[in-house]
Amino acid sequence: MVNMNDAQREAVHYLDGPSLVLAGAGSGKTRVITGKIAYLIKTCGYSARQIVAVTFTNKAALEMQSRLSLLLDKSQTRGLTVSTFHSLGVRFLREEFAAAGLKQGFSVLDSQDCLGLIQSLIATTDRGRLKAVQQRISLWKNALVTPDQAAHLAESAQALEAVHTYHSYQATLRAYQSVDFDDLILLPCQVLAASETVRQKWQHRIGYLLVDEYQDTNQCQYQLLKYLTGSRAMFTAVGDDDQAIYGWRGATVENLARLQQDFPELRLIKLEQNYRSTQRILSAANQVIACNPKLFDKTLWSEHGTGETITVTRMDGELAEAQSVSMRLSAARVEKQAQWRDFAVLYRSNQQARVMEQALRDLRIPYTVSGGQSFFDKSEVRDVLAYLRLLANDADDPAFIRAATTPRRGIGQATLQAIGQYASQRQLSMRQAASEQAMASVLPARQFEALSGFMTFVSRFEARSVKPPHQEPVDQLLDELIQAIGYENHLYDVSSDDRAAQSKWQTVLDLLEWLKGRAKESDWNLETLVQHVALVTMLDRQTDESPDTVTLSTLHAAKGLEFPHVFLIGVEEGLLPHLGRSSGDEEPNDAAVDSARIEEERRLMYVGITRAQRSLHLTWCARRRRQREERVCEVSRFIQEMGLEQVKPSEDPGENMTPKARIDMLKSMLSKGSRAR
DNA sequence: ACAGAATCAAATTAT
DNA sequence: TTGATTCTGT
Numbered sequence: 001m002v003n004m005n006d007a008q009r010e011a012v013h014y015l016d017g018p019s020l021v022l023a024g025a026g027s028g029k030t031r032v033i034t035g036k037i038a039y040l041i042k043t044c045g046y047s048a049r050q051i052v053a054v055t056f057t058n059k060a061a062l063e064m065q066s067r068l069s070l071l072l073d074k075s076q077t078r079g080l081t082v083s084t085f086h087s088l089g090v091r092f093l094r095e096e097f098a099a100a101g102l103k104q105g106f107s108v109l110d111s112q113d114c115l116g117l118i119q120s121l122i123a124t125t126d127r128g129r130l131k132a133v134q135q136r137i138s139l140w141k142n143a144l145v146t147p148d149q150a151a152h153l154a155e156s157a158q159a160l161e162a163v164h165t166y167h168s169y170q171a172t173l174r175a176y177q178s179v180d181f182d183d184l185i186l187l188p189c190q191v192l193a194a195s196e197t198v199r200q201k202w203q204h205r206i207g208y209l210l211v212d213e214y215q216d217t218n219q220c221q222y223q224l225l226k227y228l229t230g231s232r233a234m235f236t237a238v239g240d241d242d243q244a245i246y247g248w249r250g251a252t253v254e255n256l257a258r259l260q261q262d263f264p265e266l267r268l269i270k271l272e273q274n275y276r277s278t279q280r281i282l283s284a285a286n287q288v289i290a291c292n293p294k295l296f297d298k299t300l301w302s303e304h305g306t307g308e309t310i311t312v313t314r315m316d317g318e319l320a321e322a323q324s325v326s327m328r329l330s331a332a333r334v335e336k337q338a339q340w341r342d343f344a345v346l347y348r349s350n351q352q353a354r355v356m357e358q359a360l361r362d363l364r365i366p367y368t369v370s371g372g373q374s375f376f377d378k379s380e381v382r383d384v385l386a387y388l389r390l391l392a393n394d395a396d397d398p399a400f401i402r403a404a405t406t407p408r409r410g411i412g413q414a415t416l417q418a419i420g421q422y423a424s425q426r427q428l429s430m431r432q433a434a435s436e437q438a439m440a441s442v443l444p445a446r447q448f449e450a451l452s453g454f455m456t457f458v459s460r461f462e463a464r465s466v467k468p469p470h471q472e473p474v475d476q477l478l479d480e481l482i483q484a485i486g487y488e489n490h491l492y493d494v495s496s497d498d499r500a501a502q503s504k505w506q507t508v509l510d511l512l513e514w515l516k517g518r519a520k521e522s523d524w525n526l527e528t529l530v531q532h533v534a535l536v537t538m539l540d541r542q543t544d545e546s547p548d549t550v551t552l553s554t555l556h557a558a559k560g561l562e563f564p565h566v567f568l569i570g571v572e573e574g575l576l577p578h579l580g581r582s583s584g585d586e587e588p589n590d591a592a593v594d595s596a597r598i599e600e601e602r603r604l605m606y607v608g609i610t611r612a613q614r615s616l617h618l619t620w621c622a623r624r625r626r627q628r629e630e631r632v633c634e635v636s637r638f639i640q641e642m643g644l645e646q647v648k649p650s651e652d653p654g655e656n657m658t659p660k661a662r663i664d665m666l667k668s669m670l671s672k673g674s675r676a677r
Numbered sequence: 678a679c680a681g682a683a684t685c686a687a688a689t690t691a692t
Numbered sequence: 693t694t695g696a697t698t699c700t701g702t
Contacts, residue, residue: 056691056692057691057692058692084692085692086692087692110692111691111692127686127687127688128687128688131688181691181692182692184692185692245690246690246691248689248690248691249690249691249692348689348690349689349690350689350690351689371690371691497678497679534692535692536692537691537692554689554690554691555690556689556690556691557690557691575689578689578690580688580689604690625693625694627687627688627693628687628693628694629693630693
């Protein structure tokens with residue numbers, strides 16, 4: 001506790017009741033959380049298994065774990081829970097499955113699976129409308145609104161349709177013995193609300209709870225927090241209302257105010273000293289965020305010097321922007337004697353990464369794109385996971401359909417339809433139906449042959465994987481399973497190109513390695529493994545020894561990170577305050593909604609600015625292709641709000657160069673000394 | 678095996 | 693309108 005300021009120390013030591021730590025950007029909140037955990041264990045005699053720390057992302061959870069391992073021995077952290085809200089939900093349901101109306105091997109469907117489910121419920125090809133419905137259902141769930149309650153709230157015809165879908169959506173999920181992401185919070189909440197016994201059990205088990213990024217909690221998560229801590233209310237919530245950027249997925253800053261109402265004895269601690277950025281950067285950030293109405297008064301200050309000038313550069317278009325930033329990146333690395341990892345390029349939306357990637361590749365600048373879901377979206381990966389899901393959960397119809405038809409084995413549309421019909425008549429899952437002898441009389445002989453071959457295959461592996469007496473190590477099982485499926489051959493059959501097949505097979509091998517690693521690390525069986533897979537994103541796979549690369553990241557994914565040098569690109573009206581509505585949704589003109597949106601965008605800008613430690617460079621494009629046509633853009637209002645001393649008209653060293661000239665110039669720079677590799 | 682043509686979907690942020 | 697993926701013809 002030596003290296004802490006008074007406020008941090010107070011936050012760590014305060015144990016007389018619930019506390020809320022308002023931690024401004026860069027004020028050392030992770031240090032406080034990890035410090036407090038260490039303090040509880042080392043000084044206060046808490047056992048690690050009584051302590052639960054909750055974050056929003058796996059990345060944050062991992063970060064916290066690694067910081068903790070510097071403060072505590074392995075033996076001291078045994079049994080400690082550091083996980084995301086959603087993983088905690090899975091763990092809860094693994095134990096309380098019965099009370100939630102599930103079996104232990106329930107499936108966790110990701111949003112893509114769920115979108116497919118919704119599509120099967122409402123007949124439409126309009127993806128925008130489907131997504132709108134999905135979003136709506138999700139928001140209801142996050143606000144603890146049941147389908148019945150939603151029916152009373154629905155105003156428009158479109159909302160009424162969504163209610164209807166919500167009903168059948170929930171019913172279908174239950175029938176599949178599956179849950180979506182929102183259920184991982186909602187179901188534990190409902191179970192805790194309904195059962196005194198379960199409540200006491202968990203409240204007794206959890207001696208102290210810490211919540212990171214509290215400003216991003218939704219109503220449901222807040223309720224869960226209350227149930228878990230009970231009237232003892234031994235918890236610390238850490239958050240910053242100025243960094244609340246997840247309103248669109250149901251998070252509500254009101255939870256901060258609500259905390260004070262619900263716990264009048266709440267101790268409020270503010271961390272206002274910033275250890276991250278220079279004065280210039282901090283002052284720009286402060287001025288931007290000052291344009292928002294504030295919930296809590298908070299003034300960030302820093303002992304660092306004034307620092308480098310913040311630059312704003314106008315660019316002709318996306319390409320020029322990307323190339324210019326790449327060049328300046330290269331130049332700055334040499335000038336500042338920095339490493340690639342000291343730089344980040346941040347942007348509002350994922351699409352902006354494309355052009356940027358291309359430009360970086362042209363200049364041989366190594367980079368890592370943070371975020372994006374690509375790996376677990378690949379069809380190879382989803383195919384394999386479907387088999388695992390099917391083994392773990394015989395009610396998982398989507399998994400059944402996918403596994404039964406991939407690779408082709410004589411089970412097609414007609415067979416599936418017959419199975420589906422038989423199943424729904426008797427309230428069975430497709431897999432249960434398919435394994436009934438009666439199918440022999442329902443299906444033509446050839447189809448029945450194919451089907452029973454598949455069913456034998458499935459039950460053979462199920463017996464070895466999930467059923468307790470014969471539980472085998474996951475390693476061996478996975479290898480044999482993939483062999484038995486003949487998946488490699490399937491890939492060669494399906495893809496016309498051998499190279500494509502090879503790379504897909506490699507993806508599968510990567511997946512298997514990753515699964516095995518996870519299973520070993522956490523001592524998980526197949527069921528548990530599969531339940532956690534859906535929660536994992538690309539980010540978490542990066543176990544590579546930190547390579548020296550530039551980071552490309554969305555503003556959302558950049559929260560919690562910091563870099564010496566930051567480029568924030570695409571700072572334009574329409575993009576950085578992002579305007580534009582999602583497609584299918586009807587939208588009354590509501591001034592309050594509009595300004596709430598701008599305020600969230602402003603917080604996003606604030607997050608972006610405060611990622612920078614020493615230098616910050618902003619760019620915007622005079623023209624950009626937005627939605628199908630090139631449009632003229634204006635500089636973002638947020639630039640002006642930063643109150644920079646003077647905005648130089650242009651800082652682009654290659655302003656008048658053609659793309660080719662830019663590249664040539666860079667190449668000559670590279671050969672002069674800096675090694676980009 | 679590869680290139681050009683036809684077809685299709687796309688609209689923020691993410692567990 | 694693009695860009696990406698799939699199909700088709702050589």
